[in-house]
Every structure is written in structure tokens, then in C-alpha cells.
Amino acid sequence: MYKDASRWSLAFQSYVQLTMAEGHNKSVKMMERSLFSARNCFVENLYKGGLMPEVDYAILSEFYGWITENEDTNIDLIVYLRAKPEVCQNRIRMRNRAEEKGVPIDYLKSLHSLHEDWLIEENKFKLPAPLLIIDANHDIADLYPKFEEAKDEIFAKLS
Template sequence: MLLRPLRSWAARALRREGPGSLPSGPGSRGAQRRAWPRDKERENEKKSVICVEGNIASGKTTCLDFFSNTADIEVFPEPVSKWRNVRGHNPLGLMYHDASRWGLTLQTYVQLTMLDQHTRPQTLPVRLMERSIHSARYIFVENLYRSGKLPEVDYVVLSEWFDWIVRNIDVSVDLIVYLRTAPETCYQRLKMRCREEEKVIPLEYLDAIHHLYEEWLIKGGLFPVMAPVLVIEADHDMQKMLELLEQNRDRILTPESRKHGP
């Protein structure tokens, strides 16, 4: 019963695309290609999705801002404003104050809004996304469960939704840019930011998120890494980070320059 609304939505979407538009299989980028303009120039154009991953205050916004003025790139920041205001409710703030009560609520909505980010028609050669539906599951849902703040039944339900999405909807990624930052650095940066919800985040939370990112993208743990990983050490000031992003510009934006594996 839980999967029926999403199945109906997917069926309606496929009908809108018309006959012969079924994807070639899980992970295929065919569904997004059909959403782009049909002229030959667009059809032959190589498109890629790049996800910028990292801890809270690891420098993701700096990275997105750096590339935002580059031609032929569309930038998708994390939809934090949606998480802070759902018809007048703030599930992000509620989760930080009482994760045991509101963790499922927030992560259900995060999964929905990140799915929306992944499935929007791509109109430019490169899409640069802040995080992904994959890190929502492998990092933040996993952390809630391991810390004992998400009951197993909630964890299983979220996992079932995620697994169905990955099998049936194109949420593939071409490159992961991992901004590897020490939890202590992130904590100091958080103190200088003005997001009200983040004032209650302890160092221990950032440390747990860091270790899950390391387990996922560096060590190779329980979860699949669905794209090549470019690691950028991000324990630097703004000027140094801008220099590093410039040095890695081609590795990030040029598919031929990427190597597979972390």
C-alpha cells in the first residue's frame, strides 16, 4: 500500500513521455535525456550530474558558488528552505531539537525533495548538486538509526522507499566531489554561521557524520559508491579553497579526466 502512490506517479510520468519512452533499466540516464529538448544538438550533447558531498559546513556552498557563473552549468543547492518551511512547519528545526520524535518526518521530506532535484529535466551540459538522495540515505538516515534515534521500523520503511526509487527512477550520478573536512573545522565554521537550527549541533554529531562519509566514500563499507569520487581536502581558508577548486576545475567538469573509484 505504501508504494502505490509513487507507482501511480511514475506511471503517469511515463505515459506523458509517450510510447517507446521506457528507461533501459535501473541507473539508465535515458529518462532524463528524453526530458531534454529534441533537437539534434541537444541529443548529442554529453550531460553529467555532479554531486558535491561533505559534512555540514565542509564548504559545499563555496564550491557551488564558485562554479555558479560558469557557462553551461546549472547549480542545485540543497533545498534547505523547503525543509525549514513546510506549510508553516519547520521539520529541520524540530529534528535538531528532538531527533527521536522528528527524524522520520524530516528524512521522509528530504527524500522527496532530493528526488525532485534529481528528476528535474536537465537543460545544460552539467548539473552540480549539493548532496544527493544517496547521501540522504547512506549518511543522515543511517546516522539517525545507528545513534538509536530512529526506530528500526522507521529505518526499514525509509530504506524500502529509497530502494524502490533507485530501482525504478533515474537518480544516477556521474561524479562525487567529496569535500573532506575535519569535524573540528566544521564545528568552528558552524559557530560563525547564522542558521538558527544549527546552533544546537554538537561536535559529536559532526564527528558521526564525518565517519559515515569516510566509511561510504573512502573505506568502502556497506553502501555502494555509484560514481567516481574526487576527494578535495577542505580544511583551508576561503582563498585556499578557491585555489583548490580552480586547480580541480577540469577534473570536475570534464568527463574524460575522471578516474573511477575513490
């Protein structure tokens, strides 16, 4: 997908929407990404970056609309691990995964901006659930206490 997004974005994002829709059908779920973030950030990024043709964008938008209107996509809480693109890039380097090598900082900046537009900019989007923001710009070890503090709020939504 990263090597030839123009060719693979429709297939990849269609599969993402399918697997996300399946994930939303479970009674208790915690997801790294959701159907909503896939559409509002990742699909939008491909389209705005000129890596997805307009017809593919229209197909995915229609597919997303159908899913959200006809399937149970209810979520209880969005947890936004808010981190600067440079922090994300450093973590990618530290993970040293082959599939993440070569992810450009511009890509991370664009995704960050789209997440900010979706989650932070008031009145731009109607969020499907309450939002909890955790500042994730700290070292990983320093984040564990923040996660512990947020645990009660996160799991309270599940009961």
C-alpha cells in the same frame, strides 16, 4: 528536527528523499547532498544514534530502494569536500545561523565517520559514481584555488 529527532526524523528524511529524487530528474544538476548521502550518512546516523525507530528506518530503506531501482538516479561524479569535524564546527560558528546553533561535535564526528565509511572505505559500498576528494581543511580563501583546479574535472563530467 535537531530538537526532537526521534519525533521528526521520519518526516524530515522522507521529505529529503522526495526532494532529492526530484533533483535527480533534472538533466544537469549539482547538489550539496544527494539521495545517496542522505541515505548512507544522515538516515544511518539517526538510526545508529537511537534517534530513529527501527520501523521508520525500514520504511525509509524501502523507499530509498524503490527510488534507486525505479527512478533515474544516475550521477556522474561525487565531490567530497573532506574536512575534519572540528573544522566543520568552526565554520558553523562562523556562519552563526540560528538553526545550526547547538549542533554538537559528536553529531559532526558521527557524520564524518559515516561519510568516510561510505566514500573512502574500500569494498564497503559500491559508489554510484567516480569520486573526487578535495581536502577542505584549509581556510576558505585557500580553498578557492583548489576549487579552480578541480573545476575542469567536475565540469567535464557534465558534457
